[in-house]
Amino acid sequence: MPETRFLIVDDDPVFSRVLARSLTRRGYSTRVAESAEEALPVAIEFNPHLVTLDLKMEGETGLLLLPRLLEIQPDCKVVILTGYSSIATAVEAIKLGAVNYLCKPADTDEILAALEQEEGNPEQAIAEKPMSVNRLTWEHIQKILNENDGNISATARQLGMHRRTLQRKLQKRPVRE
Incomplete structure (x- = not known):
């Protein structure tokens, strides 16, 4: 083969x-x-x-x-x-x-x-509860931070927020799903 x-x-x-x-x-x-x-x-x-x-x-x-x-x-x-x-x-x-x-x-x-997968799956599990806005925000910040190779200043600029605000958000633990 x-x-x-x-x-x-x-x-x-x-x-x-x-x-x-x-x-x-x-x-x-x-x-x-x-x-x-x-x-x-x-x-x-x-x-x-x-x-x-x-x-x-x-x-x-x-x-x-x-x-x-x-x-x-x-x-x-x-x-x-x-x-x-x-x-x-x-x-x-x-x-x-x-x-x-x-x-x-x-x-x-x-x-x-x-x-x-050849066709749709009508048995596909549907999440009981959608991801919270806080969790979505956390995920998005992590993604942008990763894209900027951990550079907090570049990430803050890209997100349109002050660098210190971003640093405070990053010091918190990840929000649970």
Whole structure:
């Protein structure tokens, strides 16, 4: 049986490296592209069967790249991964041809399950209680802080808050879900 080719398109090098290593251990042949511009030539040469596509990257977004990837390899299955989940982008990703849409962080098992899913699951568990606004805020601050490599001043600027306010928020424990 020929190897299944898996393309990872994500601008987070740590996530990409960990996912690629995990997939390789499971027998997949993997390639990584860090941008939409880099992904197209790789997809043409590599002809992937499966693709994870980051929604928000530097330059072109995953939603713009998705139809072009499917044009190159119409039979490949694509799952969109994002830290910026919204109903609108999830619906648009599915309309454009993605087989699924996952919020980060997602592990290898979740990604493979999303790619194998052929149709919707009416048995899908619905959360009893949505995440609190405080928890959502905490998660968002952590994500932006991570994007800025722990730089509090840059994170505060990006969030539009005073640096000391951010430092006070960071000194508190994470809000429970």
